[in-house]
Amino acid sequence: xxxxxxxxxxxxxxxxxxxxxxxxxxxxxxxxxxxxxxxxxxxxxxxxxxxxxxxxxxxxxxxxxxxxxxxxxxxxxxxxxxxxxxxxxxxxxxxxxxxxxxxxxxxxxxxxxxxxxxxxxxxxxxxxxxxxxxxxxxxxxxxxxxxxxxxxxxxxxxxxxxxxxxxxxxxxxxxxxxxxxxxxxxxxxxxxxxxxxxxxxxxxxxxxx
Amino acid sequence: xxxxxxxxxxxxxxxxxxxxxxxxxxxxxxxxxxxxxxxxxxxxxxxxxxxxxxxxxxxxxxxxxxxxxxxxxxxxxxxxxxxxxxxxxxxxxxxxxxxxxxxxxxxxxxxxxxxxxxxxxxxxxxxxxxxxxxxxxxxxxxxxxxxxxxxxxxxxxxxxxxxxxxxxxxxxxxxxxxxxxxxxxxxxxxxxxxxxxxxxxxxxxxxxx
Numbered sequence: 001x002x003x004x005x006x007x008x009x010x011x012x013x014x015x016x017x018x019x020x021x022x023x024x025x026x027x028x029x030x031x032x033x034x035x036x037x038x039x040x041x042x043x044x045x046x047x048x049x050x051x052x053x054x055x056x057x058x059x060x061x062x063x064x065x066x067x068x069x070x071x072x073x074x075x076x077x078x079x080x081x082x083x084x085x086x087x088x089x090x091x092x093x094x095x096x097x098x099x100x101x102x103x104x105x106x107x108x109x110x111x112x113x114x115x116x117x118x119x120x121x122x123x124x125x126x127x128x129x130x131x132x133x134x135x136x137x138x139x140x141x142x143x144x145x146x147x148x149x150x151x152x153x154x155x156x157x158x159x160x161x162x163x164x165x166x167x168x169x170x171x172x173x174x175x176x177x178x179x180x181x182x183x184x185x186x187x188x189x190x191x192x193x194x195x196x197x198x199x200x201x202x203x204x205x206x207x208x209x
Numbered sequence: 210x211x212x213x214x215x216x217x218x219x220x221x222x223x224x225x226x227x228x229x230x231x232x233x234x235x236x237x238x239x240x241x242x243x244x245x246x247x248x249x250x251x252x253x254x255x256x257x258x259x260x261x262x263x264x265x266x267x268x269x270x271x272x273x274x275x276x277x278x279x280x281x282x283x284x285x286x287x288x289x290x291x292x293x294x295x296x297x298x299x300x301x302x303x304x305x306x307x308x309x310x311x312x313x314x315x316x317x318x319x320x321x322x323x324x325x326x327x328x329x330x331x332x333x334x335x336x337x338x339x340x341x342x343x344x345x346x347x348x349x350x351x352x353x354x355x356x357x358x359x360x361x362x363x364x365x366x367x368x369x370x371x372x373x374x375x376x377x378x379x380x381x382x383x384x385x386x387x388x389x390x391x392x393x394x395x396x397x398x399x400x401x402x403x404x405x406x407x408x409x410x411x412x413x414x415x416x417x418x
Contacts, residue, residue, distance in 0.1 A: 129390055130339045136390050144392045165386060165395040166406055173382025177374060181338055181345050183353045186374040197375055201410045 030068050032058040037069075037079040042121035046076065046128030046135040076138040080125050081146070083118035090150050098156075102167075102203025105151075106195045109171045113179060114191055123179060126172075144168065155206055163205045170201060239277050241267040246278075246288040251330035255285065255337030255344040285347040289334050290355070292327035299359050307365075311376075311412025314360075315404045318380045322388060323400055332388060335381075353377065364415055372414045379410060 036058035040049040051072055055062040069075040093104045112118050128135035144165070152164040174194065177183045186194075245267035249258040260281055264271040278284040302313045321327050337344035353374070361373040383403065386392045395403075 127339045130336045130385070140390050140392050144386075144390070159394070162394045162398060162402075163406075165392055166383070166403075168392075169382035169386045169395065170379045170410075171382065172385050173378035173380065174375070176339070176381050176385065177353075177378045181349050181353070183349050183374055183377075185368075185371045186378065189371060193371075194375075197372075197414070200413070201379075204409070205406070 029058070029060050029064060033060060033065050033068060033075075034078060034082050037065075037075045038082055038121045041076060041079055041128070042124040045124060046132050049076075051075065073134055073138045073141075076125075076128075076135060077141070079121065080139065083112060083122055084147060090147075094151065094154050098207045100203075101206055102201065103195060103199035105167065105202050105206070106171070106198045110191045110195055113175055119179065122175070126175065126180065151206075157207060157209060167202045167205045170198060174198070238267070238269050238273060242269060242274050242277060242284075243287055243291050246274075246284045247291055247330045250285060250288055250337070251333040254333060255341050258285075260284065282343055282347045282350075285334075285337075285344060286350070286355075288330065289348065292321055292331055293356060299356075303360065303363050307416045309412075310415055311410065312404060312408035314376065314411050314415070315380070315407045319383075319400045319404055322384055328388065331384070335384065335389065360415075366416060366418060376411045376414045379407060383407070
């Protein structure tokens with residue numbers, strides 16, 4: 001669970017908005033909005049989800065959704081981020097050395113996807129991003145840049161961003177084949193078996209010249 | 210281009226149907242149907258494409274579409290296969306030894322995607338497969354099993370099918386990030402750079418214990 005006030009101020013979300021508003025409405029409202037957004041996007045898809053619908057589900061005024069997150073794209077990005085909990089996960093993935101980085105990253109990714117609570121909205125997100133440019137942009141600008149960017153920043157290899165994206169592409173492709181297309185035997189393979197095979201690939205991309 | 214009569218008889222397409230029918234209608238009709246199907250799926254998406262629409266675009270009777278390909282799922286699978294030209298490509302990819310297999314496979318895949326003629330229908334296919342179970346099934350049953358199956362059959366490693374799917378997952382993920390989400394720097398990277406990085410991964414999956 002994301003506590004809402006546990007996450008550091010990250011980029012566009014609070015741009016130009018007074019943070020003291022949070023104290024007047026309580027961090028719970030922000031968390032409620034995010035979780036409502038995640039459910040709405042998961043159940044209705046990108047197209048049919050509205051700021052108003054999210055506000056209604058979270059039992060807040062639509063203006064508060066705009067206040068905390070900005071546009072629908074930005075709410076979408078924040079809702080996706082909720083599944084990945086980057087503020088908590090990234091330090092764990094990066095660890096104190098690059099040894100085992102590939103394994104930690106593959107393990108984290110599979111864990112997020114194996115958890116039904118995060119899987120449903122992620123599936124919705126991927127479907128939306130495949131068919132709606134606005135959702136694709138949300139993934140591209142916020143999620144990829146913020147998630148991968150933070151990992152790439154810590155890498156000591158040439159073309160760090162390119163390599164982080166190659167690693168991400170592999171994991172995205174596994175998600176597509178395993179959870180969306182459900183191709184066998186990948187769909188039924190034990191998570192450990194996938195992690196064991198994929199970890200050396202990610203390790204090579206992220207750490208070896 | 211696929212000549213229609215150049216492809217060997219592959220599974221469900223001609224199941225139980227007399228092959229001499231081709232000589233009465235000419236191989237051109239079959240090719241025209243396939244190309245019409247590819248265009249229809251690319252332009253309209255899986256849902257809105259009908260056998261009747263394909264027949265109209267190919268200037269043949271709808272019964273002939275059924276005759277050659279069977280159900281809409283099967284036409285879809287054949288239309289996807291048209292982009293990959295497996296009958297021509299697989300022997301080239303497999304080559305005479307496994308040396309360089311990863312590079313040939315990565316190069317082939319990127320080439321298919323870089324070609325605008327095959328890219329448009331592939332994008333449509335991926336979008337359809339993400340959102341329609343019938344299209345996902347088409348990919349799963351026909352394309353993955355037939356394309357990957359033929360490669361996996363030639364591999365001398367344990368879990369060949371699993372490994373072939375891991376390799377495929379990486380390439381699918383690259384397609385998603387590069388061509389659909391258009392994440393930078395991957396979207397603008399030269400194809401050779403991607404092949405150079407990805408080839409050792411595919412080589413490891415397909416040939417190393």
